[in-house]
Amino acid sequence: MSGRNGLISTAELADILGQADLRLFDCTTYLEPAPEGSSLPYLAVPGRHTFEAGHIPGADFLDLQSEFSDPNTELRFMMLDVAHLERAFGRHGVSNGSQVVLYSIGTPMWATRFWWMLQSLGFESASVLDGGLDKWKLEGRPLETGPAQGYKPATFTAKPKTGFxxxxxxxxxxxxxxxxxxxxxxxxxxxxxxxxxxxxxxxxxxxxxxxxxxxxxxxxxxxxxxxxxxxxxxxxxxxxxxxxxxxxxxxxxxxxxxxxxxxxxxxxxxxxxxxxxxxxxxxxxxxxxxx
Incomplete structure (x- = not known):
C-alpha cells in the first residue's frame, strides 16, 4: 500500500476500510489569526470540530500541536523527542505492524507533516490520502460523524533516522x-x-x-x-x-x-x-x- 511513494488513492482506501491493521487518521489543524498584541504568528486550532462534523468511517483524530509537537518552545509544531512520539503514536493504536493512512482537510500539508515525522522515526508503512477528505467527499463516499472512537493502545518502537x-x-x-x-x-x-x-x-x-x-x-x-x-x-x-x-x-x-x-x-x-x-x-x- 505505501511502498516507495506513500500515496494512496480514495478508491484504494475504500477497499481496505475496516482492515484490522489499518490506522486511519484525520490530522487537520486550522491556523486562526492571533489576537491583537500576541507574539504568536497565529493560533493553532485542532480540527476536532470538523472531524466530528464528518470523517472517513473508522478514523481517529490526531492533534499535531498539543500532542505531537514540542510544548517547550514559542515556535509552533516543532519536532518532539522520540520517546514522547513513541508514546503518542502508541496511544493512538500505532504499532510497528500497522498500516497508517493520513489525511487532512483543505490541504494535505498536515498529513504530509505526520508522514515526514513517521519517516524520520523509521516507520515506512504510512501513506497520505491523495485529495484528503475533500476528494473523498467530492466522490460522494461515506462519512461518519461524532467524536473519535480511537484505536486500542499499542506499542510503537521507533528506529530514528538522522538528517530529516x-x-x-x-x-x-x-x-x-x-x-x-x-x-x-x-x-x-x-x-x-x-x-x-x-x-x-x-x-x-x-x-x-x-x-x-x-x-x-x-x-x-x-x-x-x-x-x-x-x-x-x-x-x-x-x-x-x-x-x-x-x-x-x-x-x-x-x-x-x-x-x-x-x-x-x-x-x-x-x-x-x-x-x-x-x-x-x-x-x-x-x-x-x-x-
Missing amino acids: FVDKHETLAATSERGTVVVNALGPQFHKGLEPSRYGRPGRVPGSCNVSAATLLDPKTKAFVPLGEADAKFKAQGITKDKRVVAYCGGGISATIDLFLLHQLGYDNLTLYDGSMGEWAKDTSLPIETG
Whole structure:
C-alpha cells in the first residue's frame, strides 16, 4: 500500500476500510489569526470540530500541536523527542505492524507533516490520502460523524533516522554549499518579501529558490499534481537528484508537501528546516533577502 511513494488513492482506501491493521487518521489543524498584541504568528486550532462534523468511517483524530509537537518552545509544531512520539503514536493504536493512512482537510500539508515525522522515526508503512477528505467527499463516499472512537493502545518502537530535520545554523551553512539547494514552499509574494510577514521580517533565506506548495495541488480536488508536472517545477528551480534539498516554509508544515513529492520522484537527500520562517524572520542575527 505505501511502498516507495506513500500515496494512496480514495478508491484504494475504500477497499481496505475496516482492515484490522489499518490506522486511519484525520490530522487537520486550522491556523486562526492571533489576537491583537500576541507574539504568536497565529493560533493553532485542532480540527476536532470538523472531524466530528464528518470523517472517513473508522478514523481517529490526531492533534499535531498539543500532542505531537514540542510544548517547550514559542515556535509552533516543532519536532518532539522520540520517546514522547513513541508514546503518542502508541496511544493512538500505532504499532510497528500497522498500516497508517493520513489525511487532512483543505490541504494535505498536515498529513504530509505526520508522514515526514513517521519517516524520520523509521516507520515506512504510512501513506497520505491523495485529495484528503475533500476528494473523498467530492466522490460522494461515506462519512461518519461524532467524536473519535480511537484505536486500542499499542506499542510503537521507533528506529530514528538522522538528517530529516535541520536547525537555523545548518540551514545558514546550506546557503553556501555548492551541492545543496534551499527551497521555500511559501507563496511567491512572501518569498519575494512583497507582503508583510506574520513571522517577522519579510523575505527569504538568502539564495533560496521557490516552489510554492500551493502550486503542487489541484485547487478543486486538493489532490497532488501529476508527478511529471511536479518534477518540471522542481527542475525549473535547479533542484536535481544529485543535490541535497533543504526545504522550509512558515512553520515546517507546507514544506513537507514539497518533500513528499520529491520523495515520490525518487529524490533521496531531503531535509526540513523545522523552525522555518517562524524562527528565521525573528532572529536578526540571520541574513534575509527580498526582491
